[in-house]
Amino acid sequence: MKDYTGLLVFIGIDVHKKTYSVTAVSDGKFIKRDTLPACPQTLIDYCLKFFPGASLYSAYEAGFSGFHLHRLLVQSGIKNIVVHAASIEIASRDRVKTDKRDSLKIATQLSLGRLKCIHIPSPEREAFRSVTRLREKFVRDRTRIGVQIKSFLNLNGLINYSDVKKTNRKWILRLLEVLKTSNSEICFDLKMMSRRWLAIDDEIIEIESRLKQQAASDIDLERIYRSAPGIGATISRILINELGDMSQFNNERALFSFTGLTPQEYSSGEHTRQGHISRQGRSILRKILVQAAWRAIKKDNCLKNVFERISIRTGKKRAIIAIARRLVGHLRACLQKNELYLYKDVITTNIV
Numbered sequence: 001m002k003d004y005t006g007l008l009v010f011i012g013i014d015v016h017k018k019t020y021s022v023t024a025v026s027d028g029k030f031i032k033r034d035t036l037p038a039c040p041q042t043l044i045d046y047c048l049k050f051f052p053g054a055s056l057y058s059a060y061e062a063g064f065s066g067f068h069l070h071r072l073l074v075q076s077g078i079k080n081i082v083v084h085a086a087s088i089e090i091a092s093r094d095r096v097k098t099d100k101r102d103s104l105k106i107a108t109q110l111s112l113g114r115l116k117c118i119h120i121p122s123p124e125r126e127a128f129r130s131v132t133r134l135r136e137k138f139v140r141d142r143t144r145i146g147v148q149i150k151s152f153l154n155l156n157g158l159i160n161y162s163d164v165k166k167t168n169r170k171w172i173l174r175l176l177e178v179l180k181t182s183n184s185e186i187c188f189d190l191k192m193m194s195r196r197w198l199a200i201d202d203e204i205i206e207i208e209s210r211l212k213q214q215a216a217s218d219i220d221l222e223r224i225y226r227s228a229p230g231i232g233a234t235i236s237r238i239l240i241n242e243l244g245d246m247s248q249f250n251n252e253r254a255l256f257s258f259t260g261l262t263p264q265e266y267s268s269g270e271h272t273r274q275g276h277i278s279r280q281g282r283s284i285l286r287k288i289l290v291q292a293a294w295r296a297i298k299k300d301n302c303l304k305n306v307f308e309r310i311s312i313r314t315g316k317k318r319a320i321i322a323i324a325r326r327l328v329g330h331l332r333a334c335l336q337k338n339e340l341y342l343y344k345d346v347i348t349t350n351i352v
Contacts, residue, residue, distance in 0.1 A: 005053030012106030013060040014099045021099035025107040040072045061085045081117035119248035129241040135207045142200045227340035230295030246332045261325045293324040
């Protein structure tokens with residue numbers, strides 16, 4: 001077996017549920033390729049066995065496998081990075097995609113220094129994040145069932161088309177009370193859907209109780225996030241768990257790109273045209289930042305003036321995106337300076 005002492009070996013890993021496709025490159029030359037069972041310890045043993053004495057560098061795409069594999073590789077002495085799938089360069093005429101080709105691309109570009117690691121959250125922050133993402137999923141489920149209930153009522157002529165009452169717990173309980181004495185098939189369907197809505201609502205209440213416990217252990221970040229206009233308990237939890245202290249962003253441009261709030265640009269020669277925002281990253285971040293921005297312009301006169309000035313030129317929808325971008329940029333500056341957000345007409349809020 002070849003001795004790799006003093007050599008750099010770059011390993012590209014194409015991760016799947018059942019297999020790892022592994023390709024190794026050293027000194028710009030392909031040296032080994034294999035397909036392994038999707039077991040982190042098997043991969044670690046493979047790297048240490050076949051490349052003894054080498055300085056090992058590896059990379060794989062961010063995806064369903066998360067960061068568990070990354071942490072195990074780093075603990076074993078392998079310098080691993082997790083990369084964004086879109087950052088891997090692909091030739092314009094490259095029409096063939098296989099696991100072997102993908103792992104080779106990762107290994108080659110890693111050896112040339114063309115890949116950058118995405119931000120790896122701490123295990124604690126990742127665990128906290130899972131709770132806010134679970135809440136997001138349950139809220140979507142509750143909304144879907146609420147729409148189904150109203151659609152079913154409308155289908156059977158049990159609700160007026162002009163009814164605009166919000167589907168909430170009080171409305172659902174009143175509906176169940178009305179249905180209590182009826183045994184028809186239609187009422188049975190409505191009872192089952194209503195009970196499911198209430199069950200999900202109870203789970204959301206339990207999750208929000210858990211988020212309050214998180215906030216108590218994250219008091220320093222909570223204090224700064226909650227000082228900003230338009231940001232309440234739930235929004236601050238989502239932002240903190242997704243963005244943390246924002247130290248991973250070298251500048252505001254990187255932050256705006258991560259949140260998907262950067263306008264796309266199509267320019268050529270003397271013509272410059274900006275399109276819609278890129279919509280990169282998680283949609284929940286953009287959603288809650290826009291919600292916070294609508295509230296913020298009612299509290300911060302400076303943001304309100306900016307909004308009114310931009311909306312005259314581009315319309316309210318684009319203006320509120322600009323406010324959301326400015327709001328999160330101000331938050332990053334506050335975190336860097338460890339200062340509270342300062343704005344006019346401050347309204348005092350209770351910090352959880």
